[in-house]
Amino acid sequence: MIRPVCRDTVLLSKPAEKATNADLQTARDLSETLLANAQRCVGMAANMIGVPKSIIAILPPGTKMPLVMLNPQIIAKSGEYDAEEGCLSLPGERPAKRYRVITVKWQDMSMRPQKRKFEGYTAQIIQHEIDHCQGILI
Numbered sequence: 001m002i003r004p005v006c007r008d009t010v011l012l013s014k015p016a017e018k019a020t021n022a023d024l025q026t027a028r029d030l031s032e033t034l035l036a037n038a039q040r041c042v043g044m045a046a047n048m049i050g051v052p053k054s055i056i057a058i059l060p061p062g063t064k065m066p067l068v069m070l071n072p073q074i075i076a077k078s079g080e081y082d083a084e085e086g087c088l089s090l091p092g093e094r095p096a097k098r099y100r101v102i103t104v105k106w107q108d109m110s111m112r113p114q115k116r117k118f119e120g121y122t123a124q125i126i127q128h129e130i131d132h133c134q135g136i137l138i
């Protein structure tokens, strides 16, 4: 189900709770909502559809199906740089500190643990969405 996008910065500033298999419907809704906004958005976190759980969905460049991560965590990072980013929930572009290469641990839609290294723009999207899960806005 496509959900409305939350722009309430008070709600968006609250850290999300751990996601469980009871949250898989939210994960599917997040994925559908991201696809519905794909022309102006490459990633979303569950609190952007009003659910304060640690779930993100991203659309890496050149892909058509969102990659959904439950409880994503960055376990290694390198290559700090200054980025300028926009956010579907916020007006304008703002500065952010990012890392070029990150290693992420998460659970997939079957609650199986996953671990992968990401670089460049995909890594940047993931960092932005994990910040949302921690209540951090750019």
Ligand SMILES: [Zn+2]
Pocket (backbone or CB within 6 Å): 086, 087, 088, 089, 128, 132
């Ligand atoms: Zn955002």
